[in-house]
Amino acid sequence: MNWTAVASIYRFEMARFFRTLMQSFLSPVLSTSLYFVVFGAAIGSRIDQVEGIAYGAFIVPGLIMLSVMTQSISNASFGIYFPKFIGTVYELLSAPVSFLEIVLGYVGAAATKALFIGLVILGTASLFVDLSIAHPGAMVLFLLLTCLSFALLGFIIGIWAKNFEQLQLVPLLIVTPLVFLGGSFYSISMLPPIWQKITLFNPVVYLISGFRWSFFGTSDVPVVTSLLAIGGFTCLCLAVIWWIFKTGWRIRS
Amino acid sequence: MSAILSIRDLRKSYEGGFEALKGASLDIEEGEILALLGPNGAGKTTLISTVCGITTPTSGSVTVGGHDISQDFRAARRLIGLVPQEINLEPFETVWNSVRFSRGLFGKPRNDALLEEILKKLSLWDKRKSQIKELSGGMKRRVLIAKALSHEPRILFLDEPTAGVDVELRKDMWEVVRELKADGVTIILTTHYIEEAEAIADRVGVITKGQILLVEDKATLMAQMGQKQLEVQLSAPITAIPEALSSYGLELSADGAALIYTYDTRAERTGITSLLNEVASAGLVLADVVTRQSSLEDIFVGLVAGEQS
Ligand SMILES: Nc1ncnc2c1ncn2[C@@H]1O[C@H](COP(=O)(O)OP(=O)(O)OP(=O)(O)O)[C@@H](O)[C@H]1O
Ligand SMILES: [Mg+2]
Numbered sequence: 001m002n003w004t005a006v007a008s009i010y011r012f013e014m015a016r017f018f019r020t021l022m023q024s025f026l027s028p029v030l031s032t033s034l035y036f037v038v039f040g041a042a043i044g045s046r047i048d049q050v051e052g053i054a055y056g057a058f059i060v061p062g063l064i065m066l067s068v069m070t071q072s073i074s075n076a077s078f079g080i081y082f083p084k085f086i087g088t089v090y091e092l093l094s095a096p097v098s099f100l101e102i103v104l105g106y107v108g109a110a111a112t113k114a115l116f117i118g119l120v121i122l123g124t125a126s127l128f129v130d131l132s133i134a135h136p137g138a139m140v141l142f143l144l145l146t147c148l149s150f151a152l153l154g155f156i157i158g159i160w161a162k163n164f165e166q167l168q169l170v171p172l173l174i175v176t177p178l179v180f181l182g183g184s185f186y187s188i189s190m191l192p193p194i195w196q197k198i199t200l201f202n203p204v205v206y207l208i209s210g211f212r213w214s215f216f217g218t219s220d221v222p223v224v225t226s227l228l229a230i231g232g233f234t235c236l237c238l239a240v241i242w243w244i245f246k247t248g249w250r251i252r253s
Numbered sequence: 254m255s256a257i258l259s260i261r262d263l264r265k266s267y268e269g270g271f272e273a274l275k276g277a278s279l280d281i282e283e284g285e286i287l288a289l290l291g292p293n294g295a296g297k298t299t300l301i302s303t304v305c306g307i308t309t310p311t312s313g314s315v316t317v318g319g320h321d322i323s324q325d326f327r328a329a330r331r332l333i334g335l336v337p338q339e340i341n342l343e344p345f346e347t348v349w350n351s352v353r354f355s356r357g358l359f360g361k362p363r364n365d366a367l368l369e370e371i372l373k374k375l376s377l378w379d380k381r382k383s384q385i386k387e388l389s390g391g392m393k394r395r396v397l398i399a400k401a402l403s404h405e406p407r408i409l410f411l412d413e414p415t416a417g418v419d420v421e422l423r424k425d426m427w428e429v430v431r432e433l434k435a436d437g438v439t440i441i442l443t444t445h446y447i448e449e450a451e452a453i454a455d456r457v458g459v460i461t462k463g464q465i466l467l468v469e470d471k472a473t474l475m476a477q478m479g480q481k482q483l484e485v486q487l488s489a490p491i492t493a494i495p496e497a498l499s500s501y502g503l504e505l506s507a508d509g510a511a512l513i514y515t516y517d518t519r520a521e522r523t524g525i526t527s528l529l530n531e532v533a534s535a536g537l538v539l540a541d542v543v544t545r546q547s548s549l550e551d552i553f554v555g556l557v558a559g560e561q562s
Contacts, residue, residue, distance in 0.1 A: 002327070008357025012343075015350060087341030091400070094305040094335050095358045096327040253267060253308045 005097045009105025010112075013079055017113050028067055028117045032124040035063055039185060050187050051218050056129040061212040062184030063125065068118040068143065069150045069179055069204070073171050076110035076154030081161050084251070093252060099245030107155050111147035118143055131215070138223075139214035145230045146207055152237035159250050178204045188220040203229055256280040257332075257439050258304070258408060263313035265299055265463075273299040275463040276313070281408075286430065286440045287468075288450035290553055291460035297443040298338055300460070301410045305335045317408065331359060334406030338413045338443075340393045344386035348377055348396055351385060352403045359404035371402050374429060391418050398429070409433060411442035415449060427453050447553060451475075461557050474552060482545045483525060485512040488538040495535040501528055510540075518546070 017024060039059055050058045083089040092102055125131065133139050161167040182204030188196055199205055200221070210226025213219035219226070244251070258281040265274040273296045281287055289297050302308045304315050306326060315322045317329040343351060352368055372378045375395040380388060385396060394414065401409060411430070415423045430440055430453055444450060450457050451471070458468040490509035501524065504513040512532070516523045532539065 002360040004360045004362065005358045008354050011357075012346070012350070012354045015346065019345065083343075086343065087337075087339055088343055090302075090305075090307050090335070090337050090341055091355065091358060093307045094330060094333065096330040096360060097358065098327075248309060 002097050002101050005095065006101045006104045006108070009092075009102065010109050013106060013109030014112065016079075017075075017109070024113070024117065025120060028120045029124050031067075032063060032121045033128075035059070036125070036128045050190070051216075053216050053218070054129065057131055058187075058212075058216075059185050060122070060125045060129065060131060061215050062182075062208050064118050064121050064143070065146065065204075065208050065211055066179050066184050067121055068114045068146055069175060069207075070171060071117050072110055072114040072147050072150035073154035073157065073175060075113045076107055076151040077158035077161065077167055077171075078154075079106045079110055080155055080158035081167055084159075085164075089251065099241070102245075103152075103155060103241055107148065107151040110151040110154060111144075114147045114151065115143065118147070133215050134217040135214045139211070142207070142211045142214055142226075142230070145234065146211070149230060149234040149237055152234065152241060156237060156240050156244070159244055162250075178202050179208075183208050183220060203233060206230065255283065257283040257318055258441075259316045260300075260304065261314045263300070263303060263315065264311045265296075265303055265308060266311045272311075273463050274303070274310075274313075277460070277463065277465050279458065279465055279468065281439060281441060283439055284434065284437050285455045286434055286442070286453055287456050287458055288454035288471075289441060289443045289458045289460060290445075290447070290450060291443075292557060295460045296463040297460060298412055299463075301335070301412055301441070301443070305333055305410065306330055331404075332407045334401035334404065334409045336394075336397045336401045336409070336411045336414055338416070340390065340397065342385045342393055342396060345384055347382055347384055348372070348388070348399075349381040351396060352399050355400040356403040361404050367405075368399075368403060371399050374432075375399050376425070391422055394418060395426075398426075402433075406438065408439045408441070411440065413443055413445065415444065415446065423449070459553060459556055466556055477552065480515055480546075481518050483514040483516065483528075484543040484545070485514065485529075485532060485539060486510060486541040486543065487512070488540040491537070495537070497531055497535050498528070 036056065039055075043055065047055045049055060083092065122131075157167065157170050161169075181199065182202050183199070188199055188205065188209070191199065206221055206226040206229035209220040210223055210230070213223050213226070243249070258279075260277060260279040263274050263277045264272065266272045277296070277300060289300075291297050299308065303310050304317070304322065306322060306329075309323075315329075318332050320329040320332075322329045346354075349368070349372075352372065353363070356364070356368065369378065372381055375398060377392065377395055377399060380392060385393060388396065394417070398411075398414065415426055418426065427449070430442070434440060442449075442454075454471050456468060457471050457474055459466045484506075487510055491505070492509055494503050494505055494512065498512070501514055504515075505511075506513060514525075514528060516525070529539075529542075
């Protein structure tokens with residue numbers, strides 16, 4: 001393993017993040033505050049509790065997941081798309097590095113940024129509502145796995161994309177709807193029975209449910225199912241990436 | 254001497270089916286400077302990209318320092334530095350961080366003293382804290398060179414390093430190349446400036462349409478260029494060269510109206526004066542005198558034109 005290379009890629013990518021640290025920090029703080037004003041105050045005054053949890057607190061895990069997923073994808077996809085776009089990818093391709101090292105560097109950096117933003121949101125939320133975390137270990141595990149697997153997905157999108165429009169397409173058309181419909185702001189049990197069934201095809205449901213369990217000890221689906229779902233998703237992304245580098249798809253002519 | 258880079262029957266077809274390399278073979282000796290000349294689209298960049306791992310060959314083999322570029326890619330690539338033709342740089346990063354990144358990417362431990370030395374040699378030290386987008390085109394090209402040198406390659410590819418670089422800077426770059434050669438680095442450069450090949454190369458290769466036409470010692474080529482021809486045009490054609498002029502190795506033109514004398518400009522005596530005297534005493538009347546000299550460019554243009562017809 002060329003660990004020096006992994007560290008170099010990681011550091012180079014993080015530098016991009018630190019150049020805009022203020023932006024990276026302020027925007028999640030602002031958007032979280034807005035969510036609390038709108039959902040917490042306006043809706044929360046009508047919906048008092050969900051499954052015995054104050055509505056304001058109930059939406060926190062969903063809010064964190066929403067940001068972490070979109071941030072992981074956009075950071076990782078941009079991270080690898082940008083070198084392709086400006087041509088600096090030549091250096092990666094001609095360096096003595098394997099696909100694993102490239103992925104570790106880019107995905108690691110993207111996941112770190114998403115994790116940072118997730119923690120900022122958690123911090124901001126705790127200013128608005130009373131939060132207690134029932135299973136802190138599981139919470140961290142779910143958060144890390146989500147950052148990692150969605151950064152892997154973002155990496156694939158970045159390699160697949162041929163222009164900036166495509167880069168936005170998957171997050172916009174697929175991920176955001178899945179996250180909003182995945183029980184970020186409500187419990188699955190609040191839906192009509194038929195929609196409860198349909199919702200189970202949405203993979204994001206399992207992540208949010210598991211993550212929420214780590215906070216409040218209650219979940220829509222069994223926790224083990226959630227873990228299996230996210231584990232399987234991570235493996236799938238890894239397999240696709242392995243194939244991409246084996247064939248040189250869209251990176252090596 | 255043994256070849257540090259060995260290219261065997263390399264073929265490359267791009268996705269559309271276009272064959273950019275049609276069985277190129279080339280051996281490059283350790284420590285030499287090879288200039289690769291060829292018209293636009295000849296396949297120079299494709300050849301370099303394939304050796305460096307940016308494009309995958311369709312067939313053929315390449316070994317670098319004895320390491321196969323696909324089976325043993327790490328060992329092979331560690332030896333190679335590449336300065337690409339296009340200026341590809343991360344615009345928002347500083348010069349220093351970009352160069353440091355390159356070194357790390359090649360697995361080399363941090364060495365700030367070395368990077369400082371490289372940046373100073375390329376007159377970039379004052380700009381180390383500038384973002385790349387604030388640099389001029391010539392400076393950016395030097396950043397590319399600094400990045401390639403940062404990981405101490407044994408073989409350096411320079412793909413048109415002096416395109417768009419002013420005369421002063423071009424001379425500086427030649428100096429850098431010569432210093433690298435003195436350190437034992439093998440250098441392969443492509444260029445459209447023949448005088449550049451003349452100035453720094455040990456050998457010259459010519460490539461057109463994906464094939465290598467010739468690889469020759471520059472000295473041999475220069476010797477051909479050192480040859481000059483004097484054409485003595487006569488007022489009346491003759492059928493044979495007079496006996497008195499036999500020692501000059503003259504040729505008679507097809508129509509018999511001119512004598513052609515080939516001589517070496519670098520020789521102490523060219524023999525022109527005595528030749529002209531003897532031509533006059535042989536009773537021949539001169540109509541005109543013309544001289545011609547072939548340059549590397551003539552040889553190059555002749556080769557390429559010959560291939561295309
Ligand atoms: N990615 C690609 N896909 C398809 N064809 C390509 C690709 N890259 C290069 N070619 C073609 O391959 C041929 C050789 O290109 P190459 O860039 O190697 O030429 P070159 O000798 O470097 O030319 P120049 O002096 O202009 O830099 C050209 O006809 C070019 O159009
Ligand atoms: Mg080229």
